[in-house]
Amino acid sequence: MTKPSHLALFLCITCKTFCQSTAALRQKIQQIVSTKHAVVGVAIMGNNGKDTLSINGNGHFPMQSVFKLHIALAILSQIDKGKFSFDQKIKIEKQDLLPDLYSPIREKYPQGTTLTMAEILTPTVAESDNVGCEKLLKLIGGPQAVEDYFRKNNFKNISIKINEEVMQANWELQFQNWTTPKAANEVLTSFYYNRKKLLSTKSHSFIWDVMKKTETGKDRLKGQLPKNTVVAHKTGSSGVNKEGLTAAVNDIGIVFLPNGQHFFISVFVTASKENAATNEKIIADISRAAWDYFTNKPN
Numbered sequence: 001m002t003k004p005s006h007l008a009l010f011l012c013i014t015c016k017t018f019c020q021s022t023a024a025l026r027q028k029i030q031q032i033v034s035t036k037h038a039v040v041g042v043a044i045m046g047n048n049g050k051d052t053l054s055i056n057g058n059g060h061f062p063m064q065s066v067f068k069l070h071i072a073l074a075i076l077s078q079i080d081k082g083k084f085s086f087d088q089k090i091k092i093e094k095q096d097l098l099p100d101l102y103s104p105i106r107e108k109y110p111q112g113t114t115l116t117m118a119e120i121l122t123p124t125v126a127e128s129d130n131v132g133c134e135k136l137l138k139l140i141g142g143p144q145a146v147e148d149y150f151r152k153n154n155f156k157n158i159s160i161k162i163n164e165e166v167m168q169a170n171w172e173l174q175f176q177n178w179t180t181p182k183a184a185n186e187v188l189t190s191f192y193y194n195r196k197k198l199l200s201t202k203s204h205s206f207i208w209d210v211m212k213k214t215e216t217g218k219d220r221l222k223g224q225l226p227k228n229t230v231v232a233h234k235t236g237s238s239g240v241n242k243e244g245l246t247a248a249v250n251d252i253g254i255v256f257l258p259n260g261q262h263f264f265i266s267v268f269v270t271a272s273k274e275n276a277a278t279n280e281k282i283i284a285d286i287s288r289a290a291w292d293y294f295t296n297k298p299n
Helices: 006-034 062-081 104-108 117-126 132-141 144-150 164-169 171-176 182-195 201-212 276-295
Strands: 039-046 052-055 089-092 113-116 232-236 249-256 261-271
Touching: 006 039, 006 052, 006 182, 006 276, 039 182, 039 276, 052 182, 052 249, 062 117, 062 132, 062 144, 062 182, 062 232, 089 117, 104 113, 104 117, 113 117, 117 132, 117 201, 132 144, 132 164, 144 171, 144 232, 164 171, 164 261, 171 232, 182 201, 182 249, 201 232, 249 276, 261 276
Parallel strands: none
Antiparallel strands: 039 052, 039 261, 089 113, 232 249, 249 261
């Protein structure tokens, strides 16, 4: 029998070590979710494109406000094509200020106002502003136009059928806006890396700066991470129905590590009988497990 070369032996050991460490991360995440009365979907990828894993990665999870990122990306693509501009003035009439939906814009301008496109995009993504969301959807042509944009760019497993007003008025309809954890991560990685193909330099910088400054969901992806860790992320949340089920507690984003590396992570919690704090802690614990894996992994 031919003896294995030193190179082959090294590759064998490296592969074995990598597989074992990935298995350990998967096992840790499974331990986190195993005792929870919830369905959890996870997708994780390191910035080398190789450290990947998913749990329920092909499941259909309701997005809730996560879809505001998709809306913003579609709008930014239209800005890059000259259809809109960051400085474009957009009038928000009093009738646009829907009373039953969360909106810092409405709270600040109860009689309506005129804002630039950038001034609407920022709170829509960073604060999940629903008035801003509805205005952006009307400008671009509705939910289907956003879904069509992603389909034309070869993204699969993303369904965007309804707006916030419809989604918040009917519990069952929220499930029409769904993604898989793998598809959510694909959006993150594609728009982060393929900046020249999908977004201009200005639009690329704009969206990631907004996501890095997002303060919502501080107990989710950022919840267990060291203080001042930079996380560019987008959350999504549902209410609780009369049976005590929570349909969506979500957070997707990029976590930046002290060594200059980063990882992409999408975590969705649905059909949960847990309380709000527990649902958020599921996400925080998974994010911390990934942080520990990538910070302890040899370069």
